[in-house]
Amino acid sequence: MPRFQLTARAVRRQVLNSQAVIIGLEAAEIAASAIPGQFVELKVPGVLWRRPMSIYRRIGDVIEILVAIVGPGSRALAQLIPGGSIDIIGPLGNGFPIDGSDGDVVDDVVVAGGFGIAPFPFLVQRLREVGRTPRIFLGGRTKDQLFRQDLPAERISVATEDGSAGEQGKVVPLFASFADAVPERIERMRVYACGPTPMLRALQHAVASRGIRAWVSVEREMACGIGICQGCVVGAAGSDAYLLACKDGPVFDASAIVL
Numbered sequence: 001m002p003r004f005q006l007t008a009r010a011v012r013r014q015v016l017n018s019q020a021v022i023i024g025l026e027a028a029e030i031a032a033s034a035i036p037g038q039f040v041e042l043k044v045p046g047v048l049w050r051r052p053m054s055i056y057r058r059i060g061d062v063i064e065i066l067v068a069i070v071g072p073g074s075r076a077l078a079q080l081i082p083g084g085s086i087d088i089i090g091p092l093g094n095g096f097p098i099d100g101s102d103g104d105v106v107d108d109v110v111v112a113g114g115f116g117i118a119p120f121p122f123l124v125q126r127l128r129e130v131g132r133t134p135r136i137f138l139g140g141r142t143k144d145q146l147f148r149q150d151l152p153a154e155r156i157s158v159a160t161e162d163g164s165a166g167e168q169g170k171v172v173p174l175f176a177s178f179a180d181a182v183p184e185r186i187e188r189m190r191v192y193a194c195g196p197t198p199m200l201r202a203l204q205h206a207v208a209s210r211g212i213r214a215w216v217s218v219e220r221e222m223a224c225g226i227g228i229c230q231g232c233v234v235g236a237a238g239s240d241a242y243l244l245a246c247k248d249g250p251v252f253d254a255s256a257i258v259l
Contacts, residue, residue, distance in 0.1 A: 001091070003226075004029040008088045010080045011062055017144055020115070021067045021078040028061035030090045036123035037095030037192075037217055037251040040065070041225040043087035047073040049223040052246070054118035054194075055091065057125060057150060063090075066147065068115040092225045093250050096123055096192050096215055098130065107188045108134035111175050111203055113195025114145045119217055121150040123192060134192075137178070139171025139199070171195075172202040179210055186210060193217070193254070201259045214254035220245040235259075 004027075012024030030040060034055050040063070041050040051073050053065040067078045080086060096119070099106070108127055110120050117138065127134055136156045140146045143165035148156055158166025159174040167174055179186065191214035193203045200216045207214040220232035227247035234243045235258035243249065243257065 002029075002033055003090060003092060004033075005087070005089045006030070007085050010082050010084045010086070012064070013081050016147060016149070019069055019144065020147060021069065022056065022064055023067060023077070023080055024059070024062045024064045025086070025088065026061055027063050027088060027090070030055075030088070031058050031061050031063050034058060034063065034091035034122075035095035036098070036126050037119050037215075038091040038093050039119075039222075039225070039250065040088050040090030041092060041222070042077060044073050044077050046076065049073075050089070050225065051077060052092075052222040052225055054217070055122050056118055057121040064121075066115065066118045089225060093246055094248065095119075096217075096251050098123075098126060106132060106190055107185050108132050109175065109178075109189060109191045110134045110136045111139075111171060111191060111193040111195070112137070113139045113171055113199040114141070115147075116193070116195030116199070116217070116219070117147045119194055120192070124151055135178070137171050137175045138166075139174070139195070140165075170199070170202070172199060172206055175203075176206045176210075179206070179212065186212060189213070191215070191254075194219070197259050200254075204254050204259060207254055215251050216254045216257075216259075217251045218245050218249055218257070218259070220250070222246040222250075 008025035008027040014022040056064040056066045139159045141161045159171045194217035222232045223229045225246045232245035
């Protein structure tokens with residue numbers, strides 16, 4: 001798959017809360033070739049290493065990214081305003097597989113924890129284009145870590161650890177309860193997940209014990225984005241080998257990796 005390096009112009013900036021900002025970047029070549037689950041690498045001025053960001057959504061020639069403000073690099077990136085520009089490389093990595101088009105054959109489920117929501121508006125957008133609207137399970141420590149503004153509200157279930165929104169608890173048990181309530185749908189269920197490693201590890205167990213097919217997008221430091229720096233290793237299931245999140249992932253079959 002082709003990748004491009006270009007100077008992208010910012011065309012949108014939406015502040016969600018003190019922790020999160022959505023930035024829209026005009027990047028026609030990347031938008032045209034990207035698939036859900038892929039990411040871009042951005043060169044933030046004054047920061048040594050590029051910052052990897054999931055493609056949050058695609059609107060025409062514009063790609064959007066969800067910036068979690070956690071340190072100097074992301075704080076600087078979050079200040080990019082419309083009219084500004086930034087060096088960007090992408091699309092990078094492997095995305096989520098979308099097989100078939102019949103919603104009666106494939107039962108899609110999204111499970112996201114906190115900022116793990118980042119790749120899913122794009123995935124939901126693509127699934128709906130082929131006639132499939134997924135069921136969505138969102139989790140966070142508090143309601144401030146739930147980002148659902150670009151998702152179909154009628155298909156969302158929520159869990160927060162402090163009980164400030166939805167069910168009190170974690171998102172994987174919420175998904176597991178749903179799966180157990182619809183055993184007739186297990187065989188055709190396809191799960192797409194992203195979030196902190198402990199959440200993904202719990203999700204791996206939940207789907208394996210129920211025979212559900214799942215793909216997970218892992219969170220790793222990916223300085224180069226193309227497999228050179230070797231800084232984003234992921235254990236391969238059933239062997240002593242390692243995979244690279246930036247090159248072999250960030251999306252993996254849940255049964256193929258050790259978290």
